[in-house]
Amino acid sequence: MADKEPSWRAWDSRDLEFLFGANAALADVPLGKAESVNYAARDGLPQQGYLTFPPQVETDGTVQFPLDLHGGPWARDSYGYAPIPQWLANRRYLVMQPNYRGSTGFNKRHLTAGFKEWGRAMHMDSLDAVEFAVEREFVDREHVAIVGGSYGGYAALAGAFLSSFHARMGHPEHDSDLLDAVSPLFHADKIVRPLLISQGANDPRVKQSESEQIVAAIEAHGGSVIYVLYPDRGHGWSSPTNRIEFFSKDEVFLAQRVGESVRVTEGLTVDGNVEGASAIARVVGE
Structure with missing residues (x-):
């Protein structure tokens, strides 16, 4: 290797x-x-x-x-x-x-x-x-x-x-x-940094309801979060298309928050989807 x-x-x-x-x-x-x-x-x-x-x-x-x-x-x-x-x-x-x-x-x-x-x-x-x-x-x-x-x-x-x-x-x-x-859930009022969260609807380990709990808590306290749900994903990335789609969003998200001199692939947006991906994105507090 x-x-x-x-x-x-x-x-x-x-x-x-x-x-x-x-x-x-x-x-x-x-x-x-x-x-x-x-x-x-x-x-x-x-x-x-x-x-x-x-x-x-x-x-x-x-x-x-x-x-x-x-x-x-x-x-x-x-x-x-x-x-x-x-x-x-x-x-x-x-x-x-x-x-x-x-x-x-x-x-x-x-x-x-x-x-x-x-x-x-x-x-x-x-x-x-x-x-x-x-x-x-x-x-x-x-x-x-x-x-x-x-x-x-x-x-x-x-x-x-x-x-x-x-x-x-x-x-x-x-x-x-x-x-x-x-537990971050009990400190949602202190979460002031923007977050990007992805979730697989079929994840048996990190449940969809758990991610949506923290998203709702952040929203209730006026925070900023982008929540991306993949209806056909489990725990991890089995679909290459979904993997590419999420990391495209992540690339833009990081560049907007911490990347003053980094490179971003032309045409990418946080709310845009790669063709064939199953992502459902929700933006809170942007």
Whole structure:
């Protein structure tokens, strides 16, 4: 695997043999270099993540900076070609994928440090990733966005306001005060940043009613949100057309909010649809 080239090679002790390329259409597209970085959280817990640099752009403190947060959260980002960071880097963003506490693939301490820390220490780890990039003089704090799906979508909502499942998140009865304290739904009045939310009507994990709850709460408090419903989508992106359609909206949304110098594909709009996509978009507070 490689960061900039979606292809596979066989390796033994002497030779590296090319097997196949995964996407010939990307052969002449400028893609970004990915770099593994290590830093410390504010409480000293070791952290690791990946920076994907925009090609042919100086990271001099003025570049825009999305955090791309993986789902799970008991999963992790790994080194290799990553479509979303490469898409954002191609649009002149510097992208960070932090493996915050609770991520798998490191050690037991790193995994269990995320128990009952949704919206708390796990979120602070993401903010510490921002501080790492600021200290390296890559970005400034005024041009930061959060993107993600599943748990990453929750973290984006949590960032808009500052187990078993029970062991990791808290028991719904015994820890109700804790869960209310870290639930964006109970802090909708504090969500002042604009949001773009996508939802699959057939998602068995993140229910349509749950997304519509937070949209209604934000609307009730005068906030700004674009809600995009896909009637034929589940948890994730099985349809290439729907995937392209949503990321077209996301490209415009990011450029309008944080991307003063980024590139936007000509003709894209937040409320426009790609032919064949099933999206139903609703704009609140624009």
